[in-house]
Amino acid sequence: MNEQVLHKLKVLAESAKYDVSCASSGTVRRNTKGGVGNTVGGVGICHSFAEDGRCISLLKIMLTNYCIYDCAYCINRVSNDIPRATLSVTELVELTMEFYRRNYIEGLFLSSGVVRNPDYTMERLVRVAKDLRVKHRFNGYIHLKSIPGASQELVHEAGLYADRMSVNLEIPTERNLKLLAPEKDHRSVYLPMKYIQQGVLESAEERKLHRHAPRFVPAGQSTQMIVGATDETDKDILSVSSTLYRQPTMKRVYYSGYVAVNTYDKRLPLLKQPPLVRENRLYQADWLLRYYQFRVDELVDDASPHLDMEIDPKLAWALKHPELFPVDIQSADYEMLLRVPGIGVKSAKMIVMSRRFSRIGFYELKQMGAVMKKARFFITCRELPDKTIHELGPAGVRRLLLPKPKRKEDERQLTLDFSPLD
Template sequence: MNEAILEKLKVLAESAKYDVSCASSGTTRKNIPGGIGNAQGWGICHSFTEDGRCVSLLKIMLTNNCIYDCAYCINRRSNDLQRATFSVSELVELTIEFYRRNYIEGLFLSSGVVRNPDYTMERLVRAIKDLRTVHRFNGYIHMKSIPGASEQLVHEAGLYADRLSVNIEIPTEQNLKLLAPEKDHASVYKPMSFIQQGMLESKEDRRKFRSAPRFAPAGQSTQMIVGATSENDKQILQTSAALYQRPSMKRVYYSGFIPVNSYDNRLPALKQPPLVRENRLYQADWLMRFYEFKVDEIVDDRYPDLDLEIDPKLSWALRHPEVFPVDVNKADYSLILRIPGIGVKSAKLIVMSRRYTKITGSALKKMGVVMKKAQYFITCNELPVHTVHEASPEYVRKVLTEKKFPKSKQTDQQQLSLIFE
């Protein structure tokens, strides 16, 4: 492979690593005669580099040149860093060669904005169009739509990409203007609406004609930066909840702020990214999507931020001891979902199994229930009466958050405390 292309690859792969919204599943495309590869709905097997990057997709930028000067972005125009730009043919050749060598299973394509949004978007679309029509590439393609791009270009992108995404970056307009004065939320929400409209029209067309082309079959996603601005978790989750009202929105990604431009006084002086907070937001997001929780149940005016010490579901349960204990042999599915230590799969197994037999503690363990948590919030035939009411929420929190030391490293005092716990 051309040395110049490989040098560009080093620069542009490094520039792309801060975008976490690289979904790799959600669509199935079978191989066709004369085509290259396919895409599977259950996702791509990921491998990770030492710094945590996913490398199963070729995660690359068309260019790291950019007309914007966003405070949080490594590729801002005022930064003095090595710049590179792929031609459309170079990017296509690189993707095909990597795919043929089985280095990758798909493409995640983004770009800095050069000249104007439509100019950049047109080049991105041309790249994925050539992959599909000229090289007949059937692998997975996730493309970043450029905020401010025209409806025509967004629609054309959706005909060739499996998933499209437009990053919100900062949850509130006020703070976005603070860190990125040249951007606004209107330019982000507009292409989101174009994508949604294209998906709905495609769905309707395919009801009438099975041969109608699919538009972004894996939907759309977005990303928010966590910790760069003053938003609390309630504001972030409210934004996410509003986005999930859109039928086309599949995932909202949360990216802990990485201080790559520490010289900018508008940014907080963080020593490391807020990774625990990022993880708690993903857990809260999961509760909204699969556990029937509302935003104001997870966070409210009294608790606007997620508890960093315990997961959001356990935090909710400890704040509402009046709901428990729950009898797993009688409670409905929605209430069982709210028990700490019980997941969606386990809840479904409980509801299905109790039609035929009484649920016991040993049965719950076999179903995958985390009894260390669940035992304080449930009742069933075998379990002793030792619920959150008898133990108190404070005691349960202490027990579940206390670090256990290996016996060889325990002091005499620590061993005694465990014995009399």
């Protein structure tokens, strides 16, 4: 790698770090004779963790950080005076292959600023993916960002080579998107999403008839919304997410706490740090929507449009509905078990299976993975004390489960640590 390419790599990797919509491939692409690499099913990427605990790395980079748009929230906006760089298609393909051969990475996450027009930029992204798959027979993971406003033909061609594609919504409502990015609109985002969905569904039908028909974006699509840059409530954000999840190909909605990279722009809020707690609560609520059969209006409503920042959304819901608790572990149905704080999907399934053979107590619940610190106030079973949410009240349970505030220590005091060494 020469110094020029190394400089481009540093600039473009730095510019790509704010895009968080790249966490799991969810696909299997086995190696073929004469090919290079493979994609393991269900693994995380970009320094995330696989189901077996492995850390998976990804080359996360932009093709170029030049951009014709002037979005207020973006570090790469055209009006910013920052280092700029552009990799040629050949440079990026060779960089990916060399990194893969050296076992630095297991895949590629590729995005780009928009240069000239959306189709010109999208065509270059497609060429990178095509060269990797066809010329170099690369079977590793590829995640491509679809450029808003790109034509259906280019989006469809990209889907033949990518494992996953994503189009970032960025701002949840059209009104605020127009405020911060006047050149953009939601239609240019939703159209590529529709093209990807059509391609995936058509590919699935074709593969039912022809086993070896080409796959189209086998890992589905994802998107990202910025949290805290505009005045949308958590109810607004989760309502958009719920609508997106009704699409059969939408796998993940990512939430990115707003990072104040353009503090000079008066349209943006002055935040000392990103709203990380709010971002975390939105991910927890998102999990409840996807796996715990919750609806948006059960977590947030017009009276309380924001999630509770002190406790997780599931616990907050349970404290608002004490009339539904405590539930009997021996007789409650699976759907109700899922709503007990401290009991997850795996624990609920194990409870339903195990109670057919014996009664379940405190020890058995802990062995099944239930978080008894929370669950003990919302269930009844043998060996548990009788102080449930009815005896303590929602306020009492909340006080017991709130994290204890850290005491401020006098830095002048000498603190001795008698904990055993590992």
